[in-house]
Amino acid sequence: MKADGQQSKSRGGLDPVIEAYRKDVDVTLIRENLRLTVDQRFQQLMKLQEFAEDLQRAGRKARSQK
Amino acid sequence: MTDFGALLRLLTENDVEFIIVGGAAATAHGSARLTLDLAIVYKRGSTNIARLVNALRPVQPYLRGAPPGLPFDWSAQTIEKGLNFTLITNLGALDLLGEIVGGGGYEQLSLDTITIEVAGVSCQCISLERLIQVKRAAGRLKDLEAVAELQQILSETQGES
Numbered sequence: 001m002k003a004d005g006q007q008s009k010s011r012g013g014l015d016p017v018i019e020a021y022r023k024d025v026d027v028t029l030i031r032e033n034l035r036l037t038v039d040q041r042f043q044q045l046m047k048l049q050e051f052a053e054d055l056q057r058a059g060r061k062a063r064s065q066k
Numbered sequence: 067m068t069d070f071g072a073l074l075r076l077l078t079e080n081d082v083e084f085i086i087v088g089g090a091a092a093t094a095h096g097s098a099r100l101t102l103d104l105a106i107v108y109k110r111g112s113t114n115i116a117r118l119v120n121a122l123r124p125v126q127p128y129l130r131g132a133p134p135g136l137p138f139d140w141s142a143q144t145i146e147k148g149l150n151f152t153l154i155t156n157l158g159a160l161d162l163l164g165e166i167v168g169g170g171g172y173e174q175l176s177l178d179t180i181t182i183e184v185a186g187v188s189c190q191c192i193s194l195e196r197l198i199q200v201k202r203a204a205g206r207l208k209d210l211e212a213v214a215e216l217q218q219i220l221s222e223t224q225g226e227s
Contacts, residue, residue: 021214
C-alpha cells in the first residue's frame with residue numbers, strides 16, 4: 001500500500017509538468033499525421049531520420065573546415 | 067537510418083511474437099517526434115527466442131555503442147541469459163525488451179495492443195492509452211514531453227478540443 005501511495009503521489013507530481021509541455025504541442029502536426037495511414041507515418045519518420053543524418057553530416061563537415 | 071519496415075517484415079515473416087513500444091509506437095499513433103530506433107517487447111520462451119535469433123541473424127545484431135570486436139554471441143542462449151538488449155543491426159537500431167517499466171512483459175502488454183499494417187505486414191503495437199501509462203511510469207524527464215504529445219493525440223482521436 002505504501003508503495004502504491006508513493007507511486008500515486010509521484011504520478012500526481014508529473015501532471016503539472018506534462019500539462020505545461022502540452023500547451024506547446026503543435027496540434028497542426030498531430031492532425032496532419034492523423035490523416036496519414038500508419039504506413040505513411042513510418043515512411044515520413046524514415047525521411048525525417050534521413051534528413052537529420054544529412055544535417056549531422058553537414059554540421060560535421062562545416063566544423064571540420066573551420 | 068533505421069529501416070522500420072524491413073525490420074518489422076523480418077520479424078513478422080519469421081513468426082516472432084512481439085509488440086512495438088516506445089517512440090515507434092508513438093509514431094504509429096500519430097506522434098510527430100523523431101525516434102531513431104525500433105523498440106519491441108518480445109515474448110520470452112524458447113520457441114519465440116529461437117525464432118527471434120534466426121530472424122535477426124542475417125542482419126548481424128551487435129551491442130549498440132560497444133567497441134567493435136567484442137565476443138558478442140548472437141544465440142538463443144545469450145537471449146535467454148539476458149532480458150533487454152540494445153542492438154545495432156544492418157537495418158538500424160533495434161531494442162529487444164523482455165520487460166518494460168510499468169508495462170511488464172509480453173503477456174501483460176498483449177492485453178493492450180492494436181494491430182497495425184506497416185510495410186505490408188500486420189504487427190501488434192501497444193495501445194495509445196497503455197503507451198501513455200508506460201511512459202508516465204518510467205518517469206524519465208525526456209518522456210514527459212512525449213507524454214504531453216501523446217495525451218494531445220488521445221484528445222484529438224477522442225474528438226475532444
